[in-house]
Amino acid sequence: MSSDSTSSSGSTLVRDLISGLVVFLVALPLCLGIALASGANLFSGLLSGIVGGLVVAVISGSHTSVSGPAAGLTAIVAAQIAGLGSFEAFLLAVLIGGLIQIGFGIAKGGALSAFFPSSVIRGLLAAIGVILILKQIPHVFGHDADPEGEMSFIQPDSENTFTEILLMIAGDIHIGAMIIGVTSILFLAIWDRVPRLKKSLVPAPLLVVLLGVAMSVLFSRFGGKWFIGESHLVQIPIAGSVSEFIGFLTLPDFSQIFNPKVYIGAITIAVVASLETLLNLEAVDKLDTEKRTSPPSRELIAQGCGNVVCGMIGGLPVTSVIVRSSVNVNSGGKTKFAAIFHGILLLLSVAILPKYMNMIPLSALAAILLVTGFKLASPALFKQMWKEGRYQFVPFIVTVLAIVFTDLLIGILIGLGVAVLFILNSNLRRPVRRVVETHLEGDITHIELANQVSFLNRAAIERILDEAKPGTRLMIDASGSDYIDPDVLSLVRDYKNNTAPARDVKVNLVGFRSKYQLSDDVQFADYTTRELQDKATADQVIDILREGNRRFVNGTRLNRDLGRQVNATAMGQNPLAAILSCIDSRVPTELVFDLGVGDIFSVRVAGNVVGTKSLGSLEFAVGVAGVKLVVVLGHTRCGAVTSSVKLVAGKQDAMSVTGCEHLQAIVDEIAPSIKDVPHSLDSLGKDELDTYVDNVARANVLHTVGEIIRRSQVIRNAVDEGRVKVIGALYDVKTGKTEFFGVSPTGPSDEPAHKSFADSPH
Numbered sequence: 001m002s003s004d005s006t007s008s009s010g011s012t013l014v015r016d017l018i019s020g021l022v023v024f025l026v027a028l029p030l031c032l033g034i035a036l037a038s039g040a041n042l043f044s045g046l047l048s049g050i051v052g053g054l055v056v057a058v059i060s061g062s063h064t065s066v067s068g069p070a071a072g073l074t075a076i077v078a079a080q081i082a083g084l085g086s087f088e089a090f091l092l093a094v095l096i097g098g099l100i101q102i103g104f105g106i107a108k109g110g111a112l113s114a115f116f117p118s119s120v121i122r123g124l125l126a127a128i129g130v131i132l133i134l135k136q137i138p139h140v141f142g143h144d145a146d147p148e149g150e151m152s153f154i155q156p157d158s159e160n161t162f163t164e165i166l167l168m169i170a171g172d173i174h175i176g177a178m179i180i181g182v183t184s185i186l187f188l189a190i191w192d193r194v195p196r197l198k199k200s201l202v203p204a205p206l207l208v209v210l211l212g213v214a215m216s217v218l219f220s221r222f223g224g225k226w227f228i229g230e231s232h233l234v235q236i237p238i239a240g241s242v243s244e245f246i247g248f249l250t251l252p253d254f255s256q257i258f259n260p261k262v263y264i265g266a267i268t269i270a271v272v273a274s275l276e277t278l279l280n281l282e283a284v285d286k287l288d289t290e291k292r293t294s295p296p297s298r299e300l301i302a303q304g305c306g307n308v309v310c311g312m313i314g315g316l317p318v319t320s321v322i323v324r325s326s327v328n329v330n331s332g333g334k335t336k337f338a339a340i341f342h343g344i345l346l347l348l349s350v351a352i353l354p355k356y357m358n359m360i361p362l363s364a365l366a367a368i369l370l371v372t373g374f375k376l377a378s379p380a381l382f383k384q385m386w387k388e389g390r391y392q393f394v395p396f397i398v399t400v401l402a403i404v405f406t407d408l409l410i411g412i413l414i415g416l417g418v419a420v421l422f423i424l425n426s427n428l429r430r431p432v433r434r435v436v437e438t439h440l441e442g443d444i445t446h447i448e449l450a451n452q453v454s455f456l457n458r459a460a461i462e463r464i465l466d467e468a469k470p471g472t473r474l475m476i477d478a479s480g481s482d483y484i485d486p487d488v489l490s491l492v493r494d495y496k497n498n499t500a501p502a503r504d505v506k507v508n509l510v511g512f513r514s515k516y517q518l519s520d521d522v523q524f525a526d527y528t529t530r531e532l533q534d535k536a537t538a539d540q541v542i543d544i545l546r547e548g549n550r551r552f553v554n555g556t557r558l559n560r561d562l563g564r565q566v567n568a569t570a571m572g573q574n575p576l577a578a579i580l581s582c583i584d585s586r587v588p589t590e591l592v593f594d595l596g597v598g599d600i601f602s603v604r605v606a607g608n609v610v611g612t613k614s615l616g617s618l619e620f621a622v623g624v625a626g627v628k629l630v631v632v633l634g635h636t637r638c639g640a641v642t643s644s645v646k647l648v649a650g651k652q653d654a655m656s657v658t659g660c661e662h663l664q665a666i667v668d669e670i671a672p673s674i675k676d677v678p679h680s681l682d683s684l685g686k687d688e689l690d691t692y693v694d695n696v697a698r699a700n701v702l703h704t705v706g707e708i709i710r711r712s713q714v715i716r717n718a719v720d721e722g723r724v725k726v727i728g729a730l731y732d733v734k735t736g737k738t739e740f741f742g743v744s745p746t747g748p749s750d751e752p753a754h755k756s757f758a759d760s761p762h
Helices: 002-038 044-059 071-084 087-106 109-115 120-141 163-169 175-193 202-221 243-247 261-288 296-313 322-329 335-352 360-377 381-387 390-405 408-429 454-465 487-504 530-535 538-554 562-568 612-623 641-650 654-658 664-673 688-711 713-720
Strands: 065-070 318-320 432-437 444-449 472-478 505-510 577-581 600-604 629-635 725-731 737-742
Touching: 002 065, 002 071, 002 202, 002 322, 002 335, 002 360, 044 065, 044 318, 044 335, 065 296, 065 505, 071 261, 071 408, 087 109, 087 261, 087 296, 087 737, 109 296, 109 408, 109 577, 120 163, 120 261, 120 390, 120 577, 163 432, 175 202, 175 360, 202 360, 202 737, 243 612, 261 296, 261 322, 261 408, 296 612, 318 641, 322 360, 381 390, 381 472, 381 612, 390 408, 454 487, 454 612, 487 505, 487 612, 487 737, 505 737, 530 737, 538 725, 538 737, 577 612, 600 612, 612 629, 612 664, 612 737, 629 688, 641 654, 641 664, 654 664, 654 688, 664 688, 688 713, 688 737
Parallel strands: 444 472, 472 505, 577 600, 577 629, 629 725
Antiparallel strands: 065 318, 432 444, 725 737
């Protein structure tokens, strides 16, 4: 075990080292480009990347998130530096913003991440993928006018994402850089398609970078259009000595501590950086192959600590960054050590190896980012979101388009706004669940209020109440509500006391809590009384069972106040029907017909056969209790029928095969329904056997119906006098639907009409 653990740990470490190296290669130009786009010195961007790896990653609880300077903050950073008048004053705002973030984290502010809709998170991922593709195309072809890391649609040079591509197409293409970029893309594409190469420990992005450097050196010998100058290469500031390196660090201007603009900037940075971090954290967790969940509040504390350090040494504000994080996941990073290692490499590249880092062509790095973009914005993701319906697809596609055509922050806010509108629209359209129940004295309309009923729902509820016609019986159920707005309570109160009586509408109030100052009230019975039982006909009872089964199948079962029904039926019972069903656990009679307490007698016998005791129970139901309907309810895939078929086919008795001494009586009742037994059941396929058993189950129901009428004088007399009907039914265990035999449908139904068994000679 120890050996396996060590091997696994070693494999993870190698993966993290490789992933950290790839993330470093991608992060290097991004740090520089974001600093340039923000109007800050290049070294500040590199410091942020180093802090993101060596401070934030150490404190963070995320395994895959990588932090650094964020493209989504470039506009805010540029505006704050200009507004505060100096970079040093801006650093003070960054420091204070970090302290605010730490406070957010300690106060468990990360819980807000649970409220981000998944459609917006996936839209963020897809949008970043689209932006990477669009923004990297010019760099792949050597058009490097816009700095790496600039993610906004409108660029600092007044161009935009698409005009930048048009300028490149118009002729600003560097031959040498283009060959390196296109070759790198082809190399990465082929590498991903060869399983042996894809699984190897050698990272393809590293080979792309080395290949790019080698080609750049080769092209320098050709000169002319082939030569790749500094503007097309990574450009790290080079310090001539340790003291010069330390001189790159910048301290905050504490003399601005009482400047209100500093605190406004700090709050802005804290709020925006926290929002972007939480969104990116949710997004990268969705990319994580091991589906781990990062603690969001701890992440806020980690980011806050990082921003405090950045403010103290001259770095840009940091957040969790989805571009670097997605590269980390795609490169096989498993733990936070990948992010830490990328920070170490950034520090080494600045302090020791800047000369060699400056040999890397931007087109090679652009190829890596472009391929990452294709993985994030895959056509499969768009197809999946489309299949999930408009409530998922519209917020998703709006988020994608908004981010692409504005910037990360504005796009996310637009996406969140659209998602909230869709949620509100759903709640406004369906503030209640309305179900109509067929009942003996007329249909009962059940109005079940939602968990949260706000004033926004008032108009929809008022419309439902106004639609109630004279004679309607409404059951308004608040048992599932945690909050009901006072305006809605006032509406219900006024309707019950004034509008309903004037319109001849009866209203039951159920489940209203005492705090609502609206007590429960019952104006009509929603259970079976003696009076209702006397008025009922067999056809009415069949309609009740049929409608109840439809609600069961459709998932619209009624929310019944069973406790109240228990109290109401405590002094006596007046069931409408007696149902002889099988003991099968998949056919709970009251559930499949969506019935309440006291509505039916339920007799259960294996194979729904009739014997002395079960027949006595049915006679009591008809002769004493006065039910109007007897139903023999069989079901498909019946175990008792299957066993009987096998015993009859094999000419065996139940005792010798099963050891059950009383089981043979059930087999004997089912046996008359077993006709045309195949010579060998083993020769039948599973589907053929199931079909044969289901046909026997149907025949057994018909046989039992006939036996009940033949054997019982009491039931036969009730049938002859028209007081009772005896019918059959078959429940499908796969669909939940019940087919009634001997009933002409009274409403829309898929069930065939059959001759009534009550009128059949037996």
